[in-house]
Amino acid sequence: MRLAGSSTVAIAITLVSLPIITRIYSPEDFGQFQILLSTIGVLSVITSFRYEMAIVMPKGRNEASAVYTLALIFLILTTFLISIAFFFLGGAFLQLLNAEVLEPYLFLMCVAIFLAGLVQVLRYAITREKRFKELGSNKVIETASAQGMKISLGLLSPTFLSLFVSQVVGYILSIVLAVKYKQTNLSFSRRKLGWALKKYHRFILYSTPAVLLNTVALQLPVFMIARYFGPELVGYYVLAIKLIEVPLKIVGNAISQVYFKQAADIFHSGPENLLRLYRRTVAKLALAMSLPTILVFVLAEPVVPYILGQNWSEVGSIMMFVVVWKFFEFINYPVSSTLTVINEQHIDLGLKAVFSLGLRFSALALFNESQHEFLIALVASASFYYIIFNLVAYQRVKRRI
Numbered sequence: 468m469r470l471a472g473s474s475t476v477a478i479a480i481t482l483v484s485l486p487i488i489t490r491i492y493s494p495e496d497f498g499q500f501q502i503l504l505s506t507i508g509v510l511s512v513i514t515s516f517r518y519e520m521a522i523v524m525p526k527g528r529n530e531a532s533a534v535y536t537l538a539l540i541f542l543i544l545t546t547f548l549i550s551i552a553f554f555f556l557g558g559a560f561l562q563l564l565n566a567e568v569l570e571p572y573l574f575l576m577c578v579a580i581f582l583a584g585l586v587q588v589l590r591y592a593i594t595r596e597k598r599f600k601e602l603g604s605n606k607v608i609e610t611a612s613a614q615g616m617k618i619s620l621g622l623l624s625p626t627f628l629s630l631f632v633s634q635v636v637g638y639i640l641s642i643v644l645a646v647k648y649k650q651t652n653l654s655f656s657r658r659k660l661g662w663a664l665k666k667y668h669r670f671i672l673y674s675t676p677a678v679l680l681n682t683v684a685l686q687l688p689v690f691m692i693a694r695y696f697g698p699e700l701v702g703y704y705v706l707a708i709k710l711i712e713v714p715l716k717i718v719g720n721a722i723s724q725v726y727f728k729q730a731a732d733i734f735h736s737g738p739e740n741l742l743r744l745y746r747r748t749v750a751k752l753a754l755a756m757s758l759p760t761i762l763v764f765v766l767a768e769p770v771v772p773y774i775l776g777q778n779w780s781e782v783g784s785i786m787m788f789v790v791v792w793k794f795f796e797f798i799n800y801p802v803s804s805t806l807t808v809i810n811e812q813h814i815d816l817g818l819k820a821v822f823s824l825g826l827r828f829s830a831l832a833l834f835n836e837s838q839h840e841f842l843i844a845l846v847a848s849a850s851f852y853y854i855i856f857n858l859v860a861y862q863r864v865k866r867r868i
Contacts, residue, residue, distance in 0.1 A: 473603025477610040478714045484614040485709070489775040491621035492630065494702030499627035501705040502566050502693055504634065505686040507579050512682050514545045514584035517674040520807065521667040522588070522651065523595045523728050531595060533659035534667065535651045538588045540660075546581040553577055564693040572628065575635070582638035589645035594728060601648040605641055613637030673812025680819035684827050684852075688845055695835050706775065707785035708793075711763065715756075715797045722748075722801040730808045738867035741809070745802055745864060749857065752798045763790040788842040795853035805860045814863060822852040 518538035525531045557573040586609075593602045616633030623629070654660070692701045726748060733740040763786055771783035806815040827848040834844035 473600070473607050477607045480607070480611050480614055481713045484618060485713075486774050486776070488614070488617050488621065489706065489779055491618065491625050492627075493625075494699045494706075494778065496625065496627045496630065496702070497705050498693070498698030498701030499566065499569060500630040500634075501689055501701055502561075502564055502698065503569060503572065503576055503579075503627070503631055505689040506560075507576060507583055509679070509682050509686050510549055511580045511583035511587070512678050513675050514542045514549075514580065515539070515588055516541045516545070517670040517678060518663070518667060519588040519591045520674065520727070520804070521663075521670055522591045524667070524731055528651070529654065529659065530663065532652050532654035533656065533663040535588070535592055536653045536655060537660055537663045539585075539653070542581065542584045542588060546577065546584065549580060550574075550577040564690055565697065566693060569627075572631065575631070579631075579635050579638065582635065582642065586638055586641050586645065589642060589649055592649040592651040593645060594725075596650050597728070598648060599725065601644075605644050605648065608644055609637045609641035612640045669810065669812050670807075673816045674807055677812060677816040677819045680816070680824045684819070684823040684849075687824070687827055687831065691831050691835065692841070695841075696838065700838065703779070703781045703785055706779060706782045707789050710771070710782070710786060711790055711793045714759075715793060715800075719797055719800040722752075723804065726801045727804040727808070730805060734808050738809070738864060741805070741867075742861075742864050745805060745861060748802055749798055752801065756794050756797050760790050760794050763787065785842065788846050792846045792849040792853075795850045799853040799857055802860065803856070805864060809864060809867060811863055814859065818852070818856050818859060822855050826852060 515538040518534055518541060521534045522531055522538065525534060553573045553576070557576075558567070558570050561567055561569050590602060590605065593605070613633050613636065616636050617630055620629035620633055688704065689701055692704055726744075730741055730744060733744060767786040767790075768783035771786065772780040775782060803815075806812060827845070830844040830848040831841065834840045
């Protein structure tokens with residue numbers, strides 16, 4: 468209840484501030500900001516090679532400390548390597564996206580990648596202690612500080628850089644509070660670090676490539692819209708996604724972390740218990756998402772211009788496409804860690820490579836003659852992936868009984 472209450476507060480903060488922010492910034496500002504944010508999102512999820520997820524798994528505190536330390540070591544090393552890659556290749560990457568204006572901010576992007584990765588490591592450390600109240604408070608403060616900064620800086624200088632700096636400030640405040648809450652300590656014992664590396668090596672071999680493929684697939688529309696249609700359409704697309712994802716993502720992330728801990732605990736008592744948890748979670752999520760989906764179909768196009776301003780009227784029509792995809796994603800997101808819990812990350816990797824990234828890239832590369840055609844291809848390919856994933860995950864758990 469405490470975590471759900473905090474998520475509700477974070478949702479309210481974002482939704483209340485959004486109509487103000489859209490009247491300060493232009494669609495192009497949002498589009499340029501999202502290109503930066505999407506790049507950070509793709510790279511930050513692999514900075515710790517997913518060892519942050521393993522923090523919740525050991526029963527002993529000393530073992531958990533070793534995993535926590537290993538995750539931080541990987542975070543530092545990978546951020547350094549990413550920075551070197553950006554120095555040589557960052558300009559070419561931005562040129563490919565018609566976003567050369569962002570090149571002076573590549574260093575700040577590297578800083579943001581490190582901070583975003585650190586936030587995830589610390590949040591899993593808090594999750595291990597089942598301090599869900601503190602975890603919820605952390606999310607609320609990050610959301611409130613970022614949204615407040617966007618408005619304050621926007622009044623002084625309404626550019627994409629103000630949006631980006633605000634996001635970085637949110638990361639920093641979240642880290643400061645998480646360090647205060649977490650109880651897992653560092654451990655530099657070579658023996659324990661070696662144990663952690665070997666014990667959870669599947670997170671490197673399977674979970675890391677899987678989450679990278681999935682994140683690239685999720686951010687692929689941003690990159691391809693920037694390439695084919697420009698940053699302004701990216702801005703419209705981002706707001707359509709945001710209006711649907713703001714409540715879904717905050718709630719979904721919270722449920723996901725709780726589900727992962729519960730699933731890891733009860734799997735050892737019997738796969739049939741995990742199967743029941745899986746069925747119950749999916750059924751509740753599908754029921755909870757049904758009414759919002761219908762409301763978006765009915766109200767998005769006429770209502771959105773009044774909420775965001777007339778400059779954003781195109782967002783409503785895009786939402787009517789995107790909500791179908793997000794229905795299936797919301798059901799999938801919390802239970803997507805199931806294959807990790809049952810130690811079948813290789814199945815997860817195969818599904819993401821073939822159906823998430825491969826199918827989506829093929830669809831968007833073939834059907835991009837118009838915005839309408841692009842959106843249909845995006846929704847169809849994304850929805851199909853989430854349906855397939857849920858069916859396969861369910862069957863893999865069932866086979867363990």
